[in-house]
Amino acid sequence: MTDHRTPGDDTRDLHAFIAGLPKAELHVHHVGSASPRIVSALAARHPDSKVPTDPEALADYFTFTDFAHFIQVYLSVVDLIRTPEDVRLLTYEVARDMARQQVRYAELTITPWSSTRRGIDELAFMDAIEDARKAAEAEFGVVLRWCFDIPGEAGLEAAEETVRLATDDRLRPEGLVSFGLGGPEIGVPRPQFKPYFDRAIAAGLRSVPHAGETTGPETVWDALNDLRAERIGHGTSSARDPKLLAHLAEHRIALEVCPTSNIATRAVRTLDEHPIKEFARAGVPVTINSDDPPMFGTDLNNEYAVAARLLDLDELGLAALAKNAVEASFLDEAGRTRLTAEIDTYASTWLAP
């Protein structure tokens, strides 16, 4: 039979495959997931905000000169979240956007300190995210889990408050699975956070700091040795250290790779220079993530399309990437088995003659 397809068809097929592929996301920020639709809803509640609501103006506002500028803009969106009802709305609507992309499971990074220091009652904050988590699972079929992160630049007081919120039995939300560290890395050495990670780990939380996003591979070593990282947020600069790559591969420590984010914050110059290929070649478990998708003009499906191009993947390669995320997730074993099987069934149905 003659193949009538034009050269563009393969890419179109792959996009359709990705759109329907059941996925898990391991690195995505709560506030950083506020879409223009959500930002507008929040800004309507707080008209004094300086965040634009018109989608075109918002796209302009979300164009960053460097990482520090990104954090500055990020914090202006944080300022839009002022009440427990804002927290609930954000969380629930983010889950709705995830469901549209066939995301079945997500570990959402939340910075509770940013909200409690702005005066949101801590118990009401926990109730709001938990209420949204339960509604999202029941109504959208998206299973959410939380990673509470320390905003590193805010110092040890913020670290103390974050570990308290994560480990106090009266506050700790049921969905909390991990403990992280975010914000700028330059001038914020990781080892100082060791005591806080020790306490979080002792309370049963998993360690997932950002490292090597804007600094060198020594920061990733610090995250591994001092913070006992089980996965690394970004880990981009690991590519510069062959011993580190071998270590990550040997110990099955996954990197949470967020390609478009790295370009938007100017951590990497161009997508073609992104080290994801080196990670894959070295046998490091690679997971694909969106970080702060609307702020970077992307979504998880687009990140899979980017990965397919950079790693030259077909449908089975993409399904393997999706399974990497399930394997590296903190979902329980039954959940991991179920989601892996769902991905396999989807791929084999798609590829069946």
Ligand SMILES: Nc1ncnc2c1ncn2[C@@H]1O[C@H](CCC(=O)c2cccc(C(=O)O)c2)[C@@H](O)[C@H]1O
């Ligand atoms: N690509 C990223 N890489 C790293 N982090 C990222 C990324 N994307 C989003 N974040 C988030 O940015 C937060 C930073 C917040 C912060 O530093 C800060 C400092 C001082 C005051 C306050 C405040 O709230 O008043 C906050 C992190 O905790 C993290 O969750």
Ligand SMILES: [Zn+2]
């Ligand atoms: Zn991040």
